Amino acid sequence: MALLTDIGTLALRALPPEMSHSVALNLLRNGFVPGAYVPPPPSLYVQICRIKFPSPLGLAAGFDKDAVALAGLYQLGFGFVEAGTVTPRPQAGNPRPRLFRLAADGALINSMGFNSGGLDTFARNVAHARESSLITGPLGVNIGANRDTEDFIADYVAGLERVAPLADYVTLNLSSPNTPGLRSLQEGEALRCLLGRMAETAAVLEKSPPLFIKLAPELSGAALAKCVAAAREFDVAGLILCNTTTARPATLRAPARSEQGGLSGAPLREPALAMMREIHNLTEGRLPLIGVGGIASAEDAYVRIRTGASLVQVYTGFIYHGPRLISDIHSGLAARLKADGFANIADAVGADA
Numbered sequence: 001m002a003l004l005t006d007i008g009t010l011a012l013r014a015l016p017p018e019m020s021h022s023v024a025l026n027l028l029r030n031g032f033v034p035g036a037y038v039p040p041p042p043s044l045y046v047q048i049c050r051i052k053f054p055s056p057l058g059l060a061a062g063f064d065k066d067a068v069a070l071a072g073l074y075q076l077g078f079g080f081v082e083a084g085t086v087t088p089r090p091q092a093g094n095p096r097p098r099l100f101r102l103a104a105d106g107a108l109i110n111s112m113g114f115n116s117g118g119l120d121t122f123a124r125n126v127a128h129a130r131e132s133s134l135i136t137g138p139l140g141v142n143i144g145a146n147r148d149t150e151d152f153i154a155d156y157v158a159g160l161e162r163v164a165p166l167a168d169y170v171t172l173n174l175s176s177p178n179t180p181g182l183r184s185l186q187e188g189e190a191l192r193c194l195l196g197r198m199a200e201t202a203a204v205l206e207k208s209p210p211l212f213i214k215l216a217p218e219l220s221g222a223a224l225a226k227c228v229a230a231a232r233e234f235d236v237a238g239l240i241l242c243n244t245t246t247a248r249p250a251t252l253r254a255p256a257r258s259e260q261g262g263l264s265g266a267p268l269r270e271p272a273l274a275m276m277r278e279i280h281n282l283t284e285g286r287l288p289l290i291g292v293g294g295i296a297s298a299e300d301a302y303v304r305i306r307t308g309a310s311l312v313q314v315y316t317g318f319i320y321h322g323p324r325l326i327s328d329i330h331s332g333l334a335a336r337l338k339a340d341g342f343a344n345i346a347d348a349v350g351a352d353a
C-alpha cells in the first residue's frame, strides 16, 4: 500500500500544480484515502489550550480552504487540521497560474490570493462534517479578509462570529503576502486595534475558542517584540510561525524562482526556525507556538519542537512527499523522544532553548 501511495504522489506531480491539488482534494473528499488509519504512537499525545491533540503534527492552512475534505485528511493520520483561509464573501483569488513548483529547491511559490467559497459555504461544509462525525481530531479554522473589503477588521469580526461555534481554535491570518495591506495588521496600533475588537467580539459569543495569530517570517526585532506584547495583552492563545516569505534566497535554482507570491518549503526552514527561537525567547516559553515552514521530516519536526514549538504543521513537505510523510514523522518523533529519554512531546518542547 505504501508503494501505491508513493506512485499516486508521483502521478499527481505529473499534473500542473493547481490541477494536482484539486485532484488530490477531490480524491480525499470522495473517500479515496490510501491505507488504513494508523493511530499516532501514544507518546505523541499532547494537550494545548485544553485541546487534546492525538499528535502534534497538523496540516497547515491553505490546503483545504473550503473544508471540503476534512474526513479524508483526519483519516490520513494528521493530529489536527487547520482549514481555510476563509474570507467572509466568496472570492476567486488571483488569476492563474498562481501556484508554481520549485522541485529543485523543495519549494513552492503561490499567489493564490485567498480563493475562498466564503463563510456560508465553509460553515455548511464543517457543520455537515461534524453532524456526520467525520471530524475526528481538533479543527482549527483560519480566517482572513476579502481583498476588496473596506474594513479589514470588520471581516475578522464576521469570520470569528461565524466560525467560533465550529472550531476548536481560530487563527487570524495576518500574514498572507497575496492580499495587499493585510500584513500591516501585524504591527503596532493596527494589531492592538484588531485584537481589541476580537476580544469584544469573543466576550459576547456563547463559545469562544482560543485565538491564534499567524505571522510572517519577515517580522523581527522591535516589530516582533511589539506584536508578542500585544498578543499577551489581549490574551491571544498562541502564535503560528510562519506564513510564506516574499524573500528569494540567492540559493534558489528552479526556473520558477522569480514568480510572484509567497515562497514555502525547504528555503523557509532556517528563517522559520530562527523566528521560533526568537519568539520562544521573547515569550520565555509561556505562549504556545505552532511551528510551520519547511518541515519535511521527523528530524525537522523534532528540531522545531525542541526549539519551542508545541505543535507543528506541514504543507509543502506534504505536497512533495505525500501521505507517507505523516507516518514517517510520527514514528521518527516517537523514536527520537525515546532515545532522548522524554516520556512525551510536552517534555521535549523548548528543550534546546
Ligand SMILES: Cc1cc2nc3c(=O)[nH]c(=O)nc-3n(C[C@H](O)[C@H](O)[C@H](O)COP(=O)(O)O)c2cc1C
Pocket: 060, 061, 062, 063, 065, 084, 085, 099, 108, 110, 112, 114, 142, 173, 176, 214, 242, 243, 244, 264, 265, 266, 268, 292, 293, 294, 295, 313, 314, 315, 316, 317
Ligand atoms: C498553495 C499554498 C496556499 C496557502 N494558503 C494559505 C492560506 O490560505 N492561509 C494561510 O494561513 N496559509 C496559507 N499557506 C501557507 C502555509 O499554511 C504555510 O504557512 C507555509 O506554506 C509554510 O509551510 P510549508 O513550508 O510547510 O509549506 C499556503 C501555502 C501554500 C503553499
